[in-house]
Amino acid sequence: MGILLPIIAIIAGLLAAASVVLEKIPSLKDSVEKLQKYQAVIGVVAIFMAISPLLNWAKVTKTMSFVPWVSLIACMVSCVVIGFLLGYPVLQGLFIDDLSEENRKKADDLRLKLAPYKILGGLVAIGTGIILFMSYMGS
Numbered sequence: 001m002g003i004l005l006p007i008i009a010i011i012a013g014l015l016a017a018a019s020v021v022l023e024k025i026p027s028l029k030d031s032v033e034k035l036q037k038y039q040a041v042i043g044v045v046a047i048f049m050a051i052s053p054l055l056n057w058a059k060v061t062k063t064m065s066f067v068p069w070v071s072l073i074a075c076m077v078s079c080v081v082i083g084f085l086l087g088y089p090v091l092q093g094l095f096i097d098d099l100s101e102e103n104r105k106k107a108d109d110l111r112l113k114l115a116p117y118k119i120l121g122g123l124v125a126i127g128t129g130i131i132l133f134m135s136y137m138g139s
Contacts (some may be wrong), residue, residue, distance in 0.1 A: 003136050005049045009075050009129030012046040015039045016082040016122025043087025043107040046125075050079035075128035081114055082121040 018032050036041070053060045053076060061069055084091070088111055096107045114121075126132055 003133065005053065005075065005079070006129040006136060007059035008042070008046050009079050009125040009132070011035065012042050012082050012086060013122040013125030013127075013129060014077060015042060015086060017126065018122075020119055020123065021126070039086045040090040041087070043083045043085065044054050044090045045087075046079040046083030047087060050076040050083060050098045064135075068132060071128040071131040071135070074124055075132055078121040078124040078128065079094045081117055082125055085111065085114055085121075 014028070014032060015035055018036075022032060053072065061072070064072065078107055092107075096104055099107065
C-alpha cells in the first residue's frame with residue numbers, strides 16, 4: 001500500500017472537511033488556504049491512490065490485521081467520494097466533457113447526490129488516514 005494513500009487521505013480529508021476541522025483547530029487556517037488552490041488536483045490524485053491498492057489486493061491485505069484492513073477499505077471509499085467531489089473540475093475537463101449529454105447529466109447528478117457526504121467523507125478520510133499511517137509506521 002505504501003505511505004502515500006494515508007498522506008493523500010489526510011490532506012484530501014482536511015480540504016473536504018475544512019469547515020469542521022478549522023472550527024476545532026483554527027491554527028490550520030493558513031495551511032488549508034494554501035492547499036485549497038490545489039484541491040482539484042489533490043482530489044484526482046486521491047481517486048487514483050484509492051484505486052491503486054486494488055491492483056495488488058492480495059499482496060496489500062495479506063499481512064494486515066483486522067483494524068488496518070477495515071481502515072483501508074473505509075479510506076479507499078472515502079477517498080473516491082471526496083476525490084470525485086474535490087476533483088470534479090479537473091475530471092470534467094479531462095473526461096466528463098467528452099461524454100454524451102446524458103452521461104454528463106448523470107455525472108453532475110452523482111456529484112449533487114454525493115455533496116452532502118463531503119464533510120463526513122473528509123472526516124473518515126482523516127481518521128482512516130491516521131490509522132493507516134500509524135499502521136505503516138509501526139510495521
